[in-house]
Amino acid sequence: xxxxxxxxxxxxxxxxxxxxxxxxxxxxxxxxxxxxxxxxxxxxxxxxxxxxxxxxxxxxxxxxxxxxxxxxxxxxxxxxxxxxxxxxxxxxxxxxxxxxxxxxxxxxxxxxxxxxxxxxxxxxxxxxxxxxxxxxxxxxxxxxxxxxxxxxxxxxxxxxxxxxxxxxxxxxxxxxxxxxxxxxxxxxxxxxxxxxxxxxxxxxxxxxxxxxxxxxxxxxxxxxxxxxxxxxxxxxxxxxxxxxxxxxxxxxxxxxxxxxxxxxxxxxxxxxxxxxxxxxxxxxxxxxxxxxxxxxxxxxxxxxxxxxxxxxxxxxxxxxxxxxxxxxxxxxxxxxxxxxxxxxxxxxxxxxxxxxxx
Numbered sequence: 023x024x025x026x027x028x029x030x031x032x033x034x035x036x037x038x039x040x041x042x043x044x045x046x047x048x049x050x051x052x053x054x055x056x057x058x059x060x061x062x063x064x065x066x067x068x069x070x071x072x073x074x075x076x077x078x079x080x081x082x083x084x085x086x087x088x089x090x091x092x093x094x095x096x097x098x099x100x101x102x103x104x105x106x107x108x109x110x111x112x113x114x115x116x117x118x119x120x121x122x123x124x125x126x127x128x129x130x131x132x133x134x135x136x137x138x139x140x141x142x143x144x145x146x147x148x149x150x151x152x153x154x155x156x157x158x159x160x161x162x163x164x165x166x167x168x169x170x171x172x173x174x175x176x177x178x179x180x181x182x183x184x185x186x187x188x189x190x191x192x193x194x195x196x197x198x199x200x201x202x203x204x205x206x207x208x209x210x211x212x213x214x215x216x217x218x219x220x221x222x223x224x225x226x227x228x229x230x231x232x233x234x235x236x237x238x239x240x241x242x243x244x245x246x247x248x249x250x251x252x253x254x255x256x257x258x259x260x261x262x263x264x265x266x267x268x269x270x271x272x273x274x275x276x277x278x279x280x281x282x283x284x285x286x287x288x289x290x291x292x293x294x295x296x297x298x299x300x301x302x303x304x305x306x307x308x309x310x311x312x313x314x315x316x317x318x319x320x321x322x323x324x325x326x327x328x329x330x331x332x333x334x335x336x337x338x339x340x341x342x343x344x345x346x347x348x349x350x351x352x353x354x355x356x357x358x359x360x361x362x363x364x365x366x367x368x369x370x371x372x373x374x375x376x377x378x379x380x
Contacts, residue, residue, distance in 0.1 A: 034139045041132045048125040055117040059110060069093050070101065167198035174198075222264040222352050226377035229295055229304065230255040232265065236272045237293065240280060248288030249280060255295050261302045261374035267349045268374075271357070274342040275306040275370050282310030282368060289367075297376060304372040312361040312368045321359050322347040346372075 073093045077083065083095045092106050174191045177183070183191070233255050244251040261268065276291065283289040289309035296303055313321065324344040343359075350357045354375060361368040 031143070034136065034143070037132055037135045037139065041129060041136070044125055044128045044132065048121055051121045051125075052118065055114065055121070059114050062110060066092065066106065164202060167201050170198045171195055222267055222349075224262050224264055224353055224375075226260045227263050227265050227268050228257075229259045229261055229268075229302065230257050232268045233272055233293055233295075233304070236269060236276060239273075240276055243280060244291070247280065247284040249283050250290045251276075251293075252290065253293045255293065255304075259295055259297065259302060260377040261304075262377040263353045263355065263374045264349075267353050271346045271349050271372060272304070272306075274346050275372070278342055278370070279306055279308035279310065279368075282312070283308050285311055286365075298373075300376055301373050302376045304374075305369060306372075307367065307369045309367045312364050312366045313359075314364060315361065318359055318361070322357070 069090050070093055073090055073095065076085075076089075077095070092103050094101055094103050174195050178188065178191055230253075233253055237251055237253055241251060272293075276293070279291045283291060286309075291306065291308045294305050294307070296305075322343045324341065346357055350372065356373050358371050358373075359368060360371075
């Protein structure tokens with residue numbers, strides 16, 4: 023066990039023990055106060071009995087009242103003075119309130135300490151969980167392209183291949199290397215974004231140009247997967263954002279849409295934009311596998327990978343949408359997602375401040 027975690031658990035145990043100790047102190051003080059009040063009441067009861075005895079012995083009430091002023095005589099019967107009875111009740115109430123306020127303050131402080139330590143333990147557990155997810159993700163994502171690279175190289179070394187076959191294997195190896203490079207870049211980007219180590223400089227960006235540049239890089243892949251990729255971006259629309267951030271978020275959303283449409287045997291992806299007051303919305307809509315509405319809240323969590331359902335397995339690396347969310351937050355924008363359910367496609371909306379034309 024790590025030293026920091028051991029310290030946290032030890033501190034938590036000590037605080038819990040302190041809570042029980044304070045509770046016991048409250049109970050003990052209350053009992054002592056009650057005991058003292060009962061003792062005083064017992065003494066006054068003895069005085070009342072003495073007054074009754076003196077009255078029976080023929081001592082005048084005035085003489086008895088002078089000797090024992092805390093007892094009053096009413097209709098020949100001795101009783102405790104109302105002032106003394108009120109004083110005893112006030113003393114009992116004052117003591118009880120004092121212990122309740124002091125004990126309540128200590129209990130509140132101790133409970134706050136427990137909450138802070140518990141939160142720290144929970145945060146550390148989440149970090150460990152993320153680390154395990156990260157290792158599992160990296161192992162899974164790198165295993166497939168590495169195995170493909172190994173197979174291609176072994177094939178080229180053991181067999182005499184034609185130029186066409188060599189070209190095919192080389193293209194496959196380049197694709198595998200690109201896949202691993204993308205994975206490493208996303209991991210590094212997610213680390214920098216989570217720590218805020220990204221310097222973004224908002225400036226006017228022509229949305230049509232930025233989207234066209236990204237879409238052009240995916241056209242060949244879309245054709246292979248029988249996906250119709252369509253853009254509907256007005257030429258004069260500009261957003262106030264970092265150009266590199268715009269490229270990254272659009273690239274990730276389009277790639278996410280391609281990954282969602284390919285398993286269903288093809289479909290359509292539409293990228294459109296519109297002006298809404300002082301903002302510009304960019305919508306990426308696909309006809310892919312979609313997601314459950316209940317999963318919308320964790321779509322943008324790091325290492326979150328949603329089940330496609332009905333044998334579709336899992337898709338995505340769990341980093342792309344997290345990077346999109348963080349970049350949009352850093353440039354003052356926002357991102358949202360919506361789907362009517364599995365098999366009914368999905369819609370992602372990016373929102374930036376609009377930049378006026380020069």
